[in-house]
Amino acid sequence: MIFFLQNLVNALQWGSFYALIALGYSMVYGILMLFNFAHGDIFMVGAYIGFGVATGLLALVSTGMITAPNWMILVLTILFSMILTSFVGMIVERVGYRPLRDAPRASAAITGLMIGIILETGNLILLGARRVSFPALIQTETYNLGGVYITNKKIMIVVVSLALMLALHQFVQRTKWGMAMRAMAYDYTVVPLMGVSINTIARLTFAIGSALAAAAGILFGVAYPVLDPYMGIVFGWKAFVAAILGGRGSVLGATLAGFLLGFIEIFVAMIFPSTLRDLIAYSIILLILVFRPHGFFGEPYSARLRL
């Protein structure tokens, strides 16, 4: 039982990352019918921007120019990085996707792959191949709850992720911008005729998705403090799986599927030999997709789509 609970806690943390990244994929796919394969690398860029911001703020604190406790630095790091990374997302959209909006889908999909490679190698040239160590902003405290070990980092990661997902849900459901995004997901050829600018909505979608990826990147840096330029590739693929599993453009679906993926990976390794983890985990996902080809909350393409 304790063993099960321990793995549950681990899975919650692991699933948070998948869910946060899957949301970005899912929104872009839902609204613009694009596979943004560069999203995993935007997660990487977000983590590196977070590294830069955190290092900068720590340097300012050490020179005495500002005084701030470490948790405040973390909050500021998350905020600044989300804003900066959302600009990266908007640039990617402007440079890579807008010119190709009417091009065949395959061209737009490979654009994502190319932008991903550009971001990876750009980082490699800029910072070199050395891995960087994300600064330890919170002192790890481990709590032993009857044999289940929980750290303050794990709690923080899960809480911040859930808060961001809830905020996104509220934004999409309650605001005018959110309504415009849902309308665009419904039909992106007709809605512009009603006076909603597709360029603005596309930019907004990329900005939000990238900001969430940046948050995921920083939380990842807090939990696994070794960053490298290729950290986003496999992670991005897996989050993409979660996005599709959740159903096209569904916020709730992407969140649930992200957590589910985390749970499956952790629990498969718990029950079976860990060598077989990915083999079994992704066979299960494949099986789910066979029975629910449109994901949990997706609808067949003939029916109308919603966000």
Add this chain to the structure above:
Amino acid sequence: MRKGLFLVVVTLVVGFIFSPCTWGAPKTIKIGINAPITGDIPKVGEGTKYAAQMWLEDIKAAGGLDVGGTKYPVEIVIEDNEAKAESAVTTNLKMITEDEVLVIVGPQSSKQAVPAGDVAENYGTPMISPWSTNPDTTKDRPFVFRGCFLDPFQGPVLANFIKEEFGFTKAAVLYDVASDYPKGLAEYFKEAWEKINGKGSVVAFESFTTKDADFSSQLSKIIRSGAEVLFTPQYYNEVALIVQQAHELGWSNPIVGSDSWGSAETVELCGKNCYGLFFSTHYAAAGAKGKTQEFIERYEKKYGYVPDDVAALTWDSLGIVQAAIQSTGSLTGNIEKDRQSVRDAMAGVKEYEGITGKMTFTEEGDPIKCAVIVRISEKGEFEFYKSVCP
């Protein structure tokens, strides 16, 4: 006009092809360095490159490499294998066929050295991997050599050390199943440990795949298994994550590693979490004497940090290559013949006194040398703990 241009081009091309023969001066000796400059383990590539550059400096200062009375200029061709097996193969191929190197030094880790050694063997080019400890690298390959001890030796060394030092009977292993080096070493360790403590004494044998960052489920299993010690033969980037996560999940027993821990970057990434842990390696920088100390001081002065084992082994490998080339007596200028004679000379090196210790070579081209157990001190330095000889 067109025809004239064509003629000029043809003349130039033909001229380029035959130019080395027409110039008569001693032909440059090219030595290829196949190193992971980018990719997963760039620090390893950096150490390789720096050691090679220092070696070249010495050769240049001496006015070239003296072979049988003729001084040959030496050139180093450093190519990046991105720490990938496929790239290491193409890199070897390119250095052999395009750059026409006489000898290849590298690749460093077994993941690249095992497949790349095949190319060197097929093209009859001598290759020496300074750091690859997997037996397959040199097995049945007369043209392939190495500069370090082997995993079948390192596994028992660590198993014996843990037994003697702590007296434990239950061990756990966590390794990357997708990489030759950790996988091989994990198996050798398991075999040796079970020989000492009986069957089933490795209570958890868990794996993951390259690029994984979360090891929580494997570590939870290991903790539940009641293991007294964790052995993880991983590279420095994973070590930092594994050790930290193990501690966060409540593991407080020793964690022991292998020579892949011996990078200058291990402590930088891992920090306090790694203090007090042990690993086996090829040499310990703290407390070195003689030639070794000289090398360390020179390297540190030049590049600003204490060289890790890769740099030291690369230095020794280049020393062996140099000794072999010199002992051929003369070079013909025909690259294929010269490669053959250098290989024969390398196979003929019976004993070499390097900075990582004295080595004697077996038939397979593997050295027999001592291993060192290092403890990471409370200051984050690699401290010599004890020496284990075969």
